[in-house]
Structure formats: structure tokens, C-alpha cells
Amino acid sequence: MQGFGAGCTAISGSDGARIRKGVLWPKTASLIATALMWFCFAQNVLAQMIFDTIDLKVVEIQSQRYDRSAGYKALVIDSATLRAHALGSLAELLTTSTSLFVKSYGQGTLATTSIRGASAAHTQVIWNGININSPMPGQTDFSAVPVLFIDRAEIYYGAGSARFSSGGLGGSVLLNTVTDWQNKLRVIAQQQVGSFSTFRSNALVETGNQRLQLSTRILHYQSKNDYPYLNIGASRTNPPTDHRYNAGWQQTGLLQQAFYRPDDNTTLSLRLWVQDNDRNLPPNMLVQVPENNESYQQTNVRAVAGAVHYFGKSKLTVQSGFIHSLSKYENVISFINTQNHISSLLNEAGYTCQSAENLLFTVTGKFDYHQVNSENYAQLQQRRQGSLTGSAFYNPWPELQLNLLVRQEAIDKTWAPLSPAAGFNYQPLLSFPLKIKGNMAMNFHAPSLNDLYWSPGGNPDLKNETGYTAEAAVAWNEKYGAVSLEAEAGWFYSDIDQWIVWQPDTVFSYWTPRNLKNVVAKGIEARLALKAKMPNFSWALSLNYSFTSATNRRPLSLNDHSANQQVIYVPDHVLNANASLAWKGFTLYYFANYTGRRYTTSDNSRYLPPFFTSDVHINKSFLFGKSAVEVGLAINNIGAANYQLIAWQPMPLRNYSFFIKYLFSK
């Protein structure tokens, strides 16, 4: 784990023991009690709230005292939202519940995100402390991350990502699984049937005691994905309805976890995630190819072993991860049939010390090794990446919290730029819930191995992309009776230089990457979340809005009209609304998303128009002693918006799914 860095994650599971001892978190014990009381009182509310135990703890435990994200922008996706998408992927989760723009070719196909106008590779994805971005393209496919394998999802924007790794010039997405040491047995089985021959089955069994917990989660999802769409490629004025073809996909996955506490001060964890993703790649609507022409298959094995040990006022974490990925890409008519083998070792050790009541130090060392054996590279390629990070949390006065961090990284014997980050939270009046936040950071992003070694085109002379970012925000968090309010509004600025762009080479005209652009992104983000839990009824409402202006400041020449124009596929406005209402076993969810204009050309001469989509889910649960059965119906894209996330790649119109879920807990 990332020291306490991973914040609540670390605390929730493996650090549970420590919390009760109250050394590092003297005030958290009462928070847990509050959480548990909530749980006890609320038990007549909803069957699914049985499973809130973990989540409540996780959320409530986050100590104000040592808020390692103080000053940074972090968005925690709450457990209710995760549950509502328990059968979906991270791509769907982020699309419906955050203001991030997830770019995808349609359900089940490659999905990536851009945070604050940065590129997909500028988003680092960290699963239980290990960076799962593939070293080849330098990004993660969000459609291949099932929500079932996540108990907690957080997004750290800009400078906030520095805590976890370098390279998050846009931000980081943190995905974690947590353990409930009180659990004796918990079983969940879910089956979903949806439009376009989509079937999703998954199951979870978690059992153990206060010393040992075992967790097994399995899934098999598949879809023919042959959705009808209006083919505006055939006629704009009178589009025929065609069916998407060659778009089928399936995923089979296993997550096996074991957690062991030999004593109250030590937690050992072992996680194994094996997943097979098999998909056909649909052509755009202007292209006719034979069925099964293009396909991509990937098998990933990810294993992480970790240990956390407390002694005195210190905490020691050690973790080692291994990733092996085998992918096969085939394009029959283009005669491409290639395989890529990637092996990565990801090691980390961290030491945290509470040197005074108001001061916390962490030192983290990392060493990663990647080896890629790809038919797309001329030879086997390796990367060794090591870093040393020092960070401190300091709380000089109750009104002020400071976070400081500095990282020195080296990649293949070359020093990377020193990367500092600093953030503060300031609450002028402790009796008044207004906080002022701010942060600054310098960071860098190393070129991906594809950028360096792809054959032909790879450019081994590429420099690191460098970025600095700053942000200021005001936050207001308060409880009004049973209603809790979280509001935050902020402004951000980032400047990414040496931005890598693939363009045709001047001579042989195959594509090659160069450090060409300087992208300045600035914008506004605002969030309003309201939540109320009453004895027999609860509701929640959240609104996330972002405005992003990301422009290229370094044209290639006077002829280059991309100067000062919005970067392609970065929407200007994104507004997201989620609402939920739970009453007498019924839960109603409403997810709405407005995405503004996305330019498809760098001179902004063409664009995809704004679109609005909304989904409604209605669930009902029935309690039978320690068991519960929940059924639900979802209507997605209820307005049947005809939209595209990537030009000429149609998205599904209105579609439906039905699920049944069985839960048992004791």
C-alpha cells in the first residue's frame, strides 16, 4: 500500500487493529462506534445496508487529524454508487458518477479517461497500491476493470495524484478492496440480463474471523453487443437503423484475497486478480469489414502481497506486486496478428512515523521493473524505475493542515526531475465549516514503452513530459440535522510541456511520436452532495460539474491552426447528477450526464455536439432472516440520445437490464 497514502483504504482493512489501539488515530475509535451505531439503528432500512458495515467504517474512519489529502482534490465514489454499478465496469461507474470524460468506442470496448484536459496516459490507475497502467500504451482500459473487484474508488486530481506515483499529470484513480474483520460469512450472487444479449453473472464469498479473512470473487460477463443505431454515415437526413456488428465481448475474472493478522500490530495480505478479456473491435460506421475481422484478447494476472506492521508510533508497510499480461491483437484483412507479453514487478516499502502529536512523516521507496516482449518491438525491452518519496503532514494549528511531498525518481539510470507537491487546508473559524484549500505541484510523465520502442516509429530520444499544476478551492462540509452537505468549488491550472504527439514522420511518413505540444489547461470544478439517512428512508443527491479549457500553446508553425484551440476530445462542460432514494426496500437511482462539445480536429473546425444521457434504476429488496433477495430494473439512456464519444462510433440508444441478487450475511 501507499503508506497511509492510500488513506482510508489502508486504514479500513489491514489497519483496523491499530485504530482500536488508538495510537495513530486517537479519535477514530469514537468514529467507528458512531459508524456501527448507525448500522445498528439503520438495520431495518434496507437489506443492502447489511453490506454498509464496511463502507461506513471506511468513510467514517478517515481521520480529520491526519488528512493526507488535505489541500488536494479527491473525489470518493460512495458505496451506494458502487453497489448500483456492481455489475458494471469502471468505465460505466466513472461516466455516470463523476464529471470525468470517459472516451470509449461503446460498451465493453476500450475506454480511457482524460482528467483536467490531460491525456489518457496522464491518468494513473492504482489498484491496491500497484499501478496497473500497462507500460506499453501507458494507460488502463477502464472497461476491463469490473466494479465487483473494487470496494472503494477515489479520484485524485492534479497535485493530489503525486502521493501515489509520478505520471499523474491529470490525476490518479485509486481502486481498493477492503476487509471487514468482523465478517463471519458473506455470500453474494448476482445475475443480470440486458439488452443486446448481455449477460453478467458474478459471485462473492467472504469468510473468516478476526484473524483471518478469505475473499473470493468471480465473474463472467458477455455481450453480443449488437445494438441498433441510426447510421448517419449512410444518410444524415434519413438515417437507416443498422446494427453494430463485430462488437461482442466477454470477460471472465477471479479475485482471490487472503488477509491475516498474526497479532494486533501486523496485517498480512495476499491478492490475486486473474482476468481474461476477449473482444471483437467494431469498425466505425463508414467501414464495412467481415465479422470477426478485428479482435483483441488479453489475459492479466496481477498478484500483490503486502504487510503492515505497527510499532511504537511508527508504521511499516512492505508490498510486492507482480503483473503478467498476455495480449493478442488480430486484424485479418490487414494481416496483423501480434502478441505482447508484459511482465512487471512492483515493489514498495514505506515507513511512517508520528514524530509529534501534530506531525506525521512518511518515507516511501519504490522499485518497479517492466519487461515487454512484443512483436511490435524490434527486441525485448525493459524499464527499471525507482523512486524515493518523502512526505509530511503537519497540523501547526487546528485551523491549518499542511501536506508536503517531494519525490526523486530515476528511470533506467536517468534522473527524472525532482517532483514536489504541497497542499494546505485552512479553516479560518473552527466554528464555521468553510475551508480554503490550495495546492501546487511539479510532476513529470515518462514516455510509454510504445512511444519509445514501437516498430516502426518509436522514438527512443523522447523526453519526459513535464507538468506543473496549481489549484485553489473552497469547501463547505456540514451536517444539518439528518442531512449532510458537502460542497466544494475550485479553480485549477496546469501546464504540461513536451507533450508527446504521434505524427507522420517527415520522410517515410509512418507515424512517430515527438515532444511537440505545450498544453495549458485551466478550469473550474464544483461539487454539491447532499445525503440524508433517516430510520426508514434515505436519499442522496450529488452534482459534479467541470469546465475545462485545454489549449495548445506551441504550434508547429504559423500554419498550425491548433494554436490556442481546445485539445481534441476534451469536453468543455461536463455536468453530472446522481440521485438516489431508498424507502421500504425500494431504491431508486437516477444518473444524468451532460457532456459538452468535443472537438475532433486540432483546429476546432469539427466537433461532436453536446449530449445528455440519463439512466434510471429501480431496485427492490426482500429480507429473509439473514438472507436477502434484491431485484432491479435499469433503463439506460432513457431519452434515447443518439451520440458518439468517438467520431463515427455510435453509442447504444435506450436499453434495459434486469438483475437478481442473492445476499447472505452472518
Place this chain on the structure above:
Amino acid sequence: MMEITHKSLRFFRSLLIIASISFLFTGCDNDGGEVIPEPPYSPYLNNGLFVLNEGNFGGGGGSLSFLNLDSLTLSNDIFYSKNQRPLGDVPLSLMLLDSTVWIVVNNSGRIEVAQRQNLASVATVAGMTSPRHMLPLPDGRAYVSDFASPLIHIIDMNSYSLVGSVSVKQSTEALTLARGRVFAACWSNYGFEGHNNNMVLVVDPATNLVVDSVMTGKEPQSMVVDKNEKLWVLCSGGWTGDEFPTLYRINPRSLEAEQIYTFGDINSAPAWLCANGNADSLYFINGGIYAMSVIAADLPDQPLIAPETHLFNSLAVHPKTSEIFVADAIDYQQKGLVLRYRANGTFIAEYRAGIVPGRMVFTAK
């Protein structure tokens, strides 16, 4: 309890209102696709040139532009504007007949046929894998080369249909007619291991059979026939710089390579061989734009037009005025430039065409 129920009903109601607003939002009549501005009107029979913009592979950004050389106006997206649909993915080459325009759309595997005067779609010839270039034959048929298929397709231009093929066993690129025979350049052997990428095949259009072949340098990229009916073949030398690029002058009857000009820089990739209207001068891109007489003893050392800040992507020479038109795709993601130069290489004007401007074809003959 009543109170709560009442509240929750109110909440449900407000959700319903939000939901109905969402219907309103989607009620507006955009179709979710790329918004493409309408071009100004310009008749396409006038003195001018069609500019075929390839867009990016898989990106669907291809389009057709027309530069009117009388009014000096450039109209973009003219096929789209007339037919309310895009040309397709990677329109690569264009052939003008008396009353029709034939556009080979590479990644869409089809040929779009439109009326020449207003670009109204006449027919679509589909069923090809990766069509590249089209060569009309005197008898109303046309040959179409294909990158990913071991045959040259045969089209009946009167019925707009595929009527057969020439088995060539590998990929073909540029096509040209000389002395009654079709010359097909084997530019790539990708996907056809064991075959050559340094050869021009000779096909007899009467029998649709490969009757002979002639070896050239690696990657014969473009061909022209000069006023002396000699076949000129420009070979890039291989995309990894395998050998020195070459220009071959071939006697199309004897298939003898009469002269081989070798470029001095192995790390160059000359392309886009063109001829002027009299077919006595040749032009090509090799960084800058070079011109040479068909009777020159050596390759030119100095470019007629230096690239300066441009990255030249395609070339065409006006058949009457010998003015030189060059396209620059800039960053390949924005409207590219069409640059117009006098025959002596002095700059006249520039125009913004579509994304990745490629093939340019003049209305004048």
C-alpha cells in the same frame, strides 16, 4: 411517518421532472455525429481542382474539396453537403470521367461514383478489401488495385459493378496504361510474404492475365508515362531505408530499364511522381519539390520549391499552366493546406482544404 412518505413522494416527483427534462434535452435534432460546416457553392465543371482529403485511418474524417481557379474559392465537404453523408474512411484516389467522378475510398472498401456537375451520388461499388487506385480502360472497364487482396478488381463502369478480377497473387498500388498494357506497381509485400515489393507487373487487359513483370527498386510508389511513351517508376527504397531510392525509366514494350537514377540519400523517401501536361517534365516530392526534364541525365540537386516550414504530403501539376499544387497536412488533425505555386516555383496562394489533403485532380485535361 406520513410526513416522510409525503416527502418521499415529492422527491419522486422531482426526479420525474428531472427525467422529463432529460427528454427535452435530447429532443433537439442533432444526430450526435460530427458537425461539419456547409461549404459555399461553386460549380465543379469550372477550371479548378478536386482535392481529396484522406482524414485519418479509422477516423472517418475524409472529405472532398474543390478549388475553383476562376473565382479562387475553395469549397470543402462538397460530397457531404450534396449527399448528406460522408465519403467514407480514407478516400484515397479520384478519377474524373466526362460526366462522373470516381472516388476510391480505401478503408471503406468501396468506390463512390458521383455526377461531376453537382456531386450527386450515382452509385457505390462495394465489395473490395482495401482498394487503392483506379485505372479506366478504353473499353468502359476499369482496373482497381488493392493493398490487402491478391487481385486487381475489374469494374464495369457502365453498370457500376465488379465484374471480375486479375489474379496477381499480391498487393498492388499505382496503375498506369502504356502501349496497350496495364502496369501495376508492387509497392508492398506486407501480408504476402515471399512476394516482391520491387517489381511492376504487366497485365494484358484483353485477357486479364499477368503477362510479364519488370524489376525495379524497392517500393515503386508512383508511375507516369512521358511524351515518348516511356514508363517512369519512382521507388522510395523501402520504408526502413533499405536501399537508395531510385527512379527508373522503362521501355514499356521491351520492359528494359533504360535508365536508373539513384538518389544520394538512403534516408530519403521520394514520392508522388507527376508529369506536366506535355509529359516532358517530371516532378516529385523529396522533402522539397523537385522538377526534371525527361531527357535529363541526372537527378536535380536543388529543389524547385523548398519545404520551409511545410511538410509536403501530396503533389499535382496543372496540365495547362504547369502551376504546382502541393498539400501540407500540418499536424494531420486539422484542415490542411493546398499551396499554389507558379511553374517556376514562386508562391502564389494557399487554401485550407480538409483533413490530410492528398490526391489533387484537375478538371482541365
